[in-house]
Amino acid sequence: MSSHSAKAPYYFVPGPSQWPILGGVTLLLTMFGASAWVNGITWGMYLNFAGIFLTLVVLYKWFGDAISESEAGQYSARVDVSFRWSMSWFIFSEVMFFGAFFGALFYARSISMPWLADLDHKVLWPDFAAQWGNTGPAGTIEAFKTMTPFPIPTINTALLLTSGVTLTIAHHALREGQRAKTAIWLFATILLGAVFMGFQAFEYIEAYSELNLKLTSGIYGSTFFMLTGFHGFHVTMGAIMLSVVLYRVLRGDFTAEHHFAFEGAAWYWHFVDVVWLGLYVVVYWL
């Protein structure tokens, strides 16, 4: 295909590497720490943070290896196809992950809630009325106000949609070999993501302080924070990926034909975008 695959092996197989097993060890520390931490043991927190930090170090080193192999031209066109398949399937797995939480929202809202309020359940919960955003049938939950689509979520929707466009502009620029233009639009994308996260954080603060809407606010609070929080985490991941890509663009890593890292991160970003649209409708509007 390009000059890259000319000297590349038929299929590059990396030699022995210490990163996988070290990653296993650091994840063990992370999870061990987390188990202790959630049970109120203080060293658990330190162990958890240490584990996460070390895992990130391992990943940094690992990706460093992969990038230099890529730059050394080891990745033939066939390896590139492998990357494409893997990224697609990875995104599919993420879709299913979100599916679990969307499913929970659907089930709790459309199946459990009407049940809890039906005639038979009057035996247990005589006063419960099926209205989404309730304080639970047992009355053990403090009153709270629900989220509305205006103004922040709508602004955020606009931000993310725009970021999709800027990212596509950057991609086109990359394909035309205009590095500066790529970098600028990529930077704009990351910036939009960051602003999105800023608004999101603001919204959370507002929820806690103004609406009294918390993680502990019954099933409404549980699903709201789980879905938006999990999404926010993904936006952050996506933004980190794009930042690495931006760094590599500035370093001059990519060519007009050979830039899977860019595309992979872009797919991920678009995926996060689409999930947001789902959230926007299901969580804020309905």
Next chain:
Amino acid sequence: MSNTAVDHAHDHSHGHDDHSHDEPHGWRRYLLATNHKVIGNLYLIFAFTMLMAGGVMALLIRSELFQPGLQYMQPEFFNQLTTMHGLVMVFGAIMPAFVGFANWMIPLQIGASDMAFARMNNFSFWLMPPAAILLMASFWVPGGATAAGWTLYAPLSTQMGPGMDMAIFAIHIMGASSIMGSINIITTILNMRAPGMTLMKMPMFCWTWLITAYLLIAVMPVLAGAITMTLTDRHFGTSFFNAAGGGDPVMYQHIFWFFGHPEVYIMILPAFGIVSQIVPAFARKPLFGYASMVYATSSIAILSFIVWAHHMFTTGMPVTAQLFFMYATMLISVPTGVKVFNWVATMWKGSMTFETPMLFAVGFIFVFTMGGFTGLILAVTPIDIQLQDTYYVVAHFHYVLVAGSLFALFAGYYYWSPKWTGFMYNETRGKIHFWGSLILFNITFFPMHFLGLAGMPRRYADYPAQFTDFNMIATIGAFGFGLMQVYFLLAVVIPCIKGGKAAPAKPWDGAEGLEWTVPSPAPFHTFEEPPVVK
């Protein structure tokens, strides 16, 4: 769909990176491995270790159940054993064992030099021991290991001690491992087949793993979601599974079984694949109905997504939902039947010999079908309501898991170990292992059908005295069956690693496939130049 054979011609340059060629030795070979054969070995060793660990737990369970009353342990410890036995066997033994087979055989069968992502492959493996450590260590934390059953039903799971959190995190890690492993397998199969190896020419084992990997990617994240919600319910005050806050314990079950049912097919489809390789080899006749096997496997996979609530018939769903799940579940018998019939038709008018792999394969078909039929009986909702959570269910799933998945793994071991070790196993000992396992398996688990029909609930540390006789038989069988597996390790596996009769490249005259074109033992590097399949 695939991009095979488009660009292999012009890049046959020999500028391979040097370090991919030297074969590492000593600890580096294993700890830092990127070679699919080494990683395959690691998986197999790990899985067998976990089988032993889970087996010892099973034997402790069986000891307590030898008689009514509490002899050796408190019920809370008994429940921990049951739970951990299930988790260890499912996530630690059966699944990694199949991944080990996939690592070894898929590249060899499709003519690829290695897995698509060799380094990530090692990561997938090296996530397993940490998960196992986390899981096993939970026995020693205050409150002990989780005792909520391998299904970890809420809200019992919210009552557990820190052992539950460790199990949750262990499952998170294993889930990540499975997802990475599956991405690797799918990518390898879709992208790295040798020129000429079209999808419909691929060996059945690769087909079944392709579909299994798809199932894994689709459902492992859902399990991760379910246990994440359990975690937040336990520690962060959410109410997903708590009615007081508007949640629903049954919702946990829906999410869990959306994972759980495909999971059981994840544990059987690769077994189907192994059997579909072995039966034609020893019948010396091509697999009957190759295409319909592929379609049947796919149908099973697709149907597996819409049957999950057959595990929940007693939770009290609306009658329409019960009917739907009953019909959908019963439907799965049709494609599974196609597989059974195809195997029989492959044997029909063959020229069969019965070396150990074939014995285990035939044993598999025979005993798995019994388990399939009890599954079908359970699918009939009114009957399931009688039998749900009794030993009938325990009997059903050990017929499909032990005599199904485990026997197929044994069959595959005997079939391919000459390729792995370079030595032939001892045929007499293999036969002893087979007959011993088959008979003792049935002594262990057949009586459980009667126990279940008569109403003995599962997960019981103690039981009404009327159930004593069959429980005694089951316990005796279990110890015998366990000993047969120790025999397998000591008399078959270990001698065969150390030496024995040298194996030819193709030890089975009826076997077909690229794996038999490389020498035995398979050299460290194979198919660096892809073979051409006609």
Next chain:
Amino acid sequence: AVKDSQGGPAVLEMNLQTPATQIAEQIYSLHNLMLVICLVIFVAVFSVMFYSILKHRKSVGHKAATFHESTTVEILWTIVPFIIVIGMALPATKTLVSMKDTSNADITIKTTGMQWKWGYDYLKGEGEGISFLSTLKTPRTQVGAPGVKPTEARGDNYLMEVDNEVFVPVNKKIRLITTANDVIHSWSIPAFGVKQDAIPGFVRDTWFKVDKIGVYRGLCSELCGKEHAFMPIVVNVVSDADYKKWVDTKKKEMAANADDPSKVWTVDELKQRGEKVYAANCVACHQANGKGVPGAFPALDGSAVVNGEKAAQTAILLNGKAGMPAWKATLSDTEIAAVITYTRNNWSNKAAENIVQPAEVLAARK
């Protein structure tokens, strides 16, 4: 040796228990039908396979044929099983639909699963208002413990006998509503063909109509913690007249037992009463020595809550906390007051606020 239990499993029982309701009977024959069909298919398929194994082997000189597909037979063995499966589903559908029809019941009983006993409330029909708890009657001296041999011979109803049996009249449709207090349990009587999960915070229902007078036994059928094996279910099906008698005595008994929440008690009286409440409800988790189970169930001996303000402890007992169930529905004001007072004055505990009166509990309920 043990004999068949009446209304429970028989020794060496190899099939479903003898049905006592029409539904159970239908299930019984459904199962027989399935078994026969499956056996026939099994024998058919495997006689072909074993014939082939015997005749088409290399050692008898059979040469391998080369055929490897036939669309006709493949369609055939897809369609035929499909039809068989439909044949199986039809009678099953009929039974299932009637199992779910809980309408027009004569008596409605609510049962509440709790760790580890069953509570019953007669909600509608004759006996309305009756309510009681039902716990395992088999003494631990028959069960034994690790390292401790049982000191008493096991009876025929070992683990299947309770202190308060559920009474229902024969030939009446009983609608059973299940729910739970803590975790999921499952109410099951095999002879009735009934098994219904009891889900905390939700209600589910099922029904039965027994044709034969007698005692019927079942076991909790959903893992519910450590005493899962020790919360059986016993239903005593009696004639109409006997049922009336039972209702009468039960009502009188309840009236006699009802506590007046405004009565003022002494510490010793409450302690005595509380010890019983503790033994019946709390000991399984918090243990007789009050030390709990480290990591799973907190100790009460030396506990800050037990020795601290009584209002906080009362709130926990009423409303539950994490693994601790809420007791407000199961225990009376007097019982709660008694057990709190007991814990505050027992073991090494010497709480400053050492007595709680039923009236205070009643007030805290609001």
